[in-house]
Amino acid sequence: MKHLIELKNLYKIYQMGSETVHALDGISLTIDPGEFVAIVGQSGSGKSTAMNIIGCLDVPTSGTYHLGGVDVSTMDDDQQAEIRNKMLGFIFQQYNLIPKLNVLENVELPLLYAGLSSSERRQRALAALERVGLSDKCKNLPSQLSGGQQQRVSIARALAGKPSVILADEPTGALDSRTGREVLGFLKKLNQEGDTVVLITHDNSIAVQAKRIVRLQDGKIIYDGDASDPRAVVQPTVSGDLEPLEGFGEEARA
Numbered sequence: 001m002k003h004l005i006e007l008k009n010l011y012k013i014y015q016m017g018s019e020t021v022h023a024l025d026g027i028s029l030t031i032d033p034g035e036f037v038a039i040v041g042q043s044g045s046g047k048s049t050a051m052n053i054i055g056c057l058d059v060p061t062s063g064t065y066h067l068g069g070v071d072v073s074t075m076d077d078d079q080q081a082e083i084r085n086k087m088l089g090f091i092f093q094q095y096n097l098i099p100k101l102n103v104l105e106n107v108e109l110p111l112l113y114a115g116l117s118s119s120e121r122r123q124r125a126l127a128a129l130e131r132v133g134l135s136d137k138c139k140n141l142p143s144q145l146s147g148g149q150q151q152r153v154s155i156a157r158a159l160a161g162k163p164s165v166i167l168a169d170e171p172t173g174a175l176d177s178r179t180g181r182e183v184l185g186f187l188k189k190l191n192q193e194g195d196t197v198v199l200i201t202h203d204n205s206i207a208v209q210a211k212r213i214v215r216l217q218d219g220k221i222i223y224d225g226d227a228s229d230p231r232a233v234v235q236p237t238v239s240g241d242l243e244p245l246e247g248f249g250e251e252a253r254a
């Protein structure tokens with residue numbers, strides 16, 4: 001079977017003067033259509049580096065990355081931009097909405113760059129806003145929306161491009177916990193409707209809502225499996241024992 005995402009023995013190495021940093025240290029990972037994967041790990045573990053490579057914003061030092069069966073690990077900038085437009089939808093911590101454009105125009109903008117006709121743009125943008133429950137806010141400016149609503153606009157903007165994969169880097173990072181859960185609820189709904197979602201978070205209470213957790217530590221995968229497995233939210237201590245991660249209580253799992 002052909003995987004949607006396939007990373008093979010991937011390295012990203014930075015040379016900082018005399019110091020060598022292995023931001024990704026030999027990662028192999030496959031993701032299939034319809035999955036909901038959370039990539040987790042402590043600060044500096046390599047999450048953003050992995051996301052940038054999966055998102056075709058960066059290339060690995062060595063190893064291969066196939067997206068939709070195509071080797072994208074050696075592509076130049078233009079080729080990467082093209083495959084990003086075609087296959088990927090991004091959701092960031094900052095919503096990156098354009099303040100002077102209304103909600104509908106914000107969602108339509110990337111479709112303009114993709115070269116779609118104005119009627120196709122309008123139709124896709126309206127459908128995407130409908131999916132996130134914001135049809136009635138089309139004419140509002142971003143500043144007239146709550147943080148959670150603004151993030152939903154950015155989700156609609158990602159959806160309008162009909163991506164094969166939705167990549168969300170700390171999408172709840174700027175939101176209070178209740179609004180964060182709401183936005184996460186949307187990502188879950190999209191996944192239930194068939195979308196493939198890859199979520200990056202350092203928050204275990206968010207990560208356990210995915211179906212699968214991939215945990216990074218020092219650029220290596222130290223857990224890859226079911227999000228409901230207790231081992232998904234513990235990390236080995238130096239002595240090899242398992243201990244719950246900080247900030248992860250019963251309340252978080254509820």
Ligand SMILES: Nc1ncnc2c1ncn2[C@@H]1O[C@H](COP(=O)(O)OP(=O)(O)OP(=O)(O)O)[C@@H](O)[C@H]1O
Nearest residue numbers: 014021023041042043044045046047048049050202
């Ligand atoms: N451009 C760069 N040049 C040199 N080192 C880098 C660069 N980008 C990342 N690194 C290093 O690679 C490692 C992984 O960084 P990365 O940004 O992927 O971590 P992260 O898991 O996203 O952390 P955080 O949760 O803090 O965002 C870190 O040690 C970081 O210092």
Ligand SMILES: [Mg+2]
Nearest residue numbers: 044047048049
């Ligand atoms: Mg990061």
